[in-house]
Amino acid sequence: MELPVVEKTIVINNPQGMHMRPAEMFAQLAQSFESEIKVIRDSLCVDAKSIMHVLTLGASQGTVLTLQAHGVDAVEALEAIAHLVERDFETDETLSQGSSS
Amino acid sequence: MKFVDFVSRDAIRTSIDADSKDQVIRAMVTALLESGKISEEQHESIIEAILKREELGSTGIGRGVAVPHTKHPSVTELVGTVAVSEDGVDFDSLDGEKVHLLFLLVSPPDRPGDHLRALENISRQLRDETFCRFLKQSKAPEDVWQLLEEADNNQFV
DSSP: OOOOOEEEEEEOOSTTOSOHHHHHHHHHHHHTSSSEEEEEETTEEEETTOHHHHHTTOOOTTOEEEEEEESTTHHHHHHHHHHHHHTTTOOHHHHHHOSOO | OOHHHHBOGGGOBSSOOOSSHHHHHHHHHHHHHHTTSSOHHHHHHHHHHHHHHHHHSOOEEETTEEOOEEEOTTOSSOEEEEEEEEEEEOOOOTTSOOEEEEEEEEEOTTOHHHHHHHHHHHHHHHTSHHHHHHHHTOOSHHHHHHHHHHHHTTSOO
């Protein structure tokens, strides 16, 4: 049976938007999954696993993005990415270093 | 946020003589000082801030490109510059490759939108192989400026 494409909508909340550090975290998290993952903003569709691609979205605070994943771990992948975005890209590491770009 | 809106034409360098990440960043910030975009008093502070940001994670995002940057309270608008290194500089890039093309950004802390739009423009244009290649082959700052203008006029995407 063919695997379905899984979709999820996320909103960028952090005031700085998805600048380089968040884009890197986003892409690296996406890379940890086998599934093919795309991020869509309006008509722009990019590869979630490439930092450069993700940066082209220019996703500022309030931007709505649609994630699409296809593969055996598609559901997990989208949940993990959504979770990262919901936490405003804060991890233990970023919290201890204060805000950064 | 077009290239001509934030890149300081007089701070573009195409024959950067730098062997290390530290040296190339230093050279680029000095170029901004020489072009009057930052002050003497802030010079070291800006270099330190950029190097500190590199410690969090290399801004060598792959394909021979790096985008070293920092927020800094001394600037009231986004200032940037471009450097081309023919020999390449080791930047701890994510793909392990040396960096030949650098875009350095110093942004005011309260304008995250400008910074984001600059990153968006840089990344969007650099997705074009031709633009990337031409930039890396530039022999003079004027060549770089011309390419940036052409990119702003959507000649590459």
